Amino acid sequence: KSEQxxxxxxxxxxxxxxxxxxxxxxxxxPPTNDFKVGMKLEARDPRNVTSVxxxxxxxxxxxxxxxxxxxxxxxxxxxxxxxSSDIQxxxxxxxxxxxxxxxxxxxxxxxxxxxxLLRTLNGAEMAPAAFFKKEPPKPVPNxFKVGMKLEAxxxxxxxxxxxxxxxxxxxxxxxxxxxxWRGAFxxxxxxxxxxxxxxxxxxxxxxxxxxxxxxxxITKSSAKIQxxxxxxxxxxxxxxxxxxxxxxxxxxxxxRGKPPGQSAV
Ligand code: MLY
Numbered sequence: 043k044s045e046q047x048x049x050x051x052x053x054x055x056x057x058x059x060x061x062x063x064x065x066x067x068x069x070x071x072p073p074t075n076d077f078k079v080g081m082k083l084e085a086r087d088p089r090n091v092t093s094v095x096x097x098x099x100x101x102x103x104x105x106x107x108x109x110x111x112x113x114x115x116x117x118x119x120x121x122x123x124x125x126s127s128d129i130q131x132x133x134x135x136x137x138x139x140x141x142x143x144x145x146x147x148x149x150x151x152x153x154x155x156x157x158x159l160l161r162t163l164n165g166a167e168m169a170p171a172a173f174f175k176k177e178p179p180k181p182v183p184n185x186f187k188v189g190m191k192l193e194a195x196x197x198x199x200x201x202x203x204x205x206x207x208x209x210x211x212x213x214x215x216x217x218x219x220x221x222x223w224r225g226a227f228x229x230x231x232x233x234x235x236x237x238x239x240x241x242x243x244x245x246x247x248x249x250x251x252x253x254x255x256x257x258x259x260i261t262k263s264s265a266k267i268q269x270x271x272x273x274x275x276x277x278x279x280x281x282x283x284x285x286x287x288x289x290x291x292x293x294x295x296x297x298r299g300k301p302p303g304q305s306a307v
Pocket of ligand 1 (some may be wrong): 196202204223227250
């Protein structure tokens with residue numbers, strides 16, 4: 043197995059600093075994840091956010107749940123923190139006078155929804171209310187600075203949390219850039235997004251932190267000193283602003299490969 047990614051070393055190598063904890067809408071001490079696979083709960087439908095649906099816990103990863111909406115297919119799983127405001131105990135919707143809705147893409151005839159709902163809840167193991175944690179307050183104001191490091195969800199592969207760098211800051215938004223991935227996965231999000239975490243989050247929660255990608259973006263200055271810039275695909279050690287010296291790759295093949303242990307998507 044290749045050498046493990048280590049934030050302390052990486053921050054030194056990239057001469058960068060970690061974004062401070064108070065910048066994030068995350069608890070200083072990550073919430074404990076008491077959920078078990080198979081438990082049911084209510085969740086906002088990510089594809090139709092006005093609907094509250096029944097979801098089943100399909101997997102557990104750190105402080106997150108892998109969720110699947112009952113009556114939906116297995117191609118639209120989503121991940122939520124145990125302190126997300128998108129999830130709540132079964133019964134909450136009704137208590138508030140709302141109605142549980144079929145998920146977008148409900149696989150059966152719409153008329154069969156009431157019976158489907160009864161059946162799916164009958165004998166179900168409902169996640170206890172105590173497992174749901176209060177969402178942390180919004181940080182105000184946006185205190186991220188360009189170049190700060192963080193851990194961020196890859197929105198194209200949301201089960202992955204990766205080392206990232208703040209590439210830009212505008213008002214309440216930040217531009218999240220993924221180290222070593224040449225911009226392909228970068229995105230803008232609000233500074234209070236639940237998809238970004240302080241350095242060390244994964245090691246505290248037990249979620250898996252991906253290593254940075256292998257791809258260095260070729261800047262004009264570095265291209266000059268490379269005889270064959272197109273073949274240079276070392277691991278990125280650069281923050282967007284400055285060119286830090288690039289150490290030799292650590293036991294991983296250079297090239298457009300995926301980091302090991304990662305499923306192809
Ligand atoms: N199958 C994809 C996975 C890329 C993941 C990138 N993240 C970690 C920023 C690929 O190899 O393109």
